[in-house]
């Protein structure tokens with residue numbers, strides 16, 4: 001079950017300087033970081049990413065929050081990346097997240113829950129395609 005998952009540190013996490021800590025947790029657990037970039041997501045990208053939430057009352061504030069600063073978007077690869085990724089993030093509502101998970105350790109508010117992780121293998125492939133539309137290889141490129 002070698003898998004890939006899409007993980008994002010949301011704007012509050014980036015602003016609070018949590019990118020390194022969150023990356024470190026995935027790296028030390030044993031996942032490979034396949035791609036990594038800072039993104040200012042458009043409304044269009046976020047509407048696609050959160051298309052299943054379009055009818056929710058919190059949808060406009062969710063989009064505004066996700067556009068309040070850069071998002072650190074990355075792809076992890078390893079055994080059980082999707083399921084383990086979700087376990088490492090903790091429950092969506094930080095009030096319910098188990099101690100030791102990222103959300104329990106760094107968040108209190110469901111509206112500012114620091115990070116996102118794909119919830120299925122299908123969602124992961126869809127989200128990787130949305131956030132890294134040129135294909136993962138092109139995000140590791142020679143710079144001279």
Ligand code: CMP
Nearest residue numbers: 053058062092110111112113115116117
């Ligand atoms: P995420 O894992 O990115 O997936 C959907 C997001 O919607 C979730 O994390 C939260 O940030 C947000 N969300 C879910 N429920 C609520 C809610 N009741 N109020 C505000 N935001 C929510």
